Amino acid sequence: MKQSAILQAIRWTARITGTGLVLFFLTFIIGSIQEGIGKPSPSFDPFTILIFVIWGVGLTALIVAWWKEGLGGWISFLCFMLFNILTGVIRNPGANYTYLLLSFLLPSVLYILYWYLSRKAKA
Secondary structure (H helix, E strand, C coil), X not given: CHHHHHHHHHHHXXXXXXXXXXXXXXXXXXXXXXXXXXXXXXXXXHHHHHHHXXXXXXXXHHHHCCCCHHXXXXXXXXXXXXXXXXXXXXHCCCCCCHHHHHHHHHXXXXXXXXXXXXXXXXX
């Protein structure tokens, strides 16, 4: 019973933080679209487009993790790690915000932890 309560706490913490992260960035995306209507579209270099695609896949994986905790957790973890490497380490070596970006890994790590512990409990 106690282990089940801990598992559920991990699961719901991951769900709440992941959903909050997705909603937070959706507000920025919707705001940017509304503000950009009627203005010339900016041109992005391929590296910036790649970063946005990776970030979008990571956010989508957080939504998938509601149903498939292991799959969504691992995909979002890998995408956010790749995002951190591309933006903080490669693009701006010595950037101070790299550690802040690592905080976005919290829901991914919690989903992976829940997936691992629940598989272990079933065995």
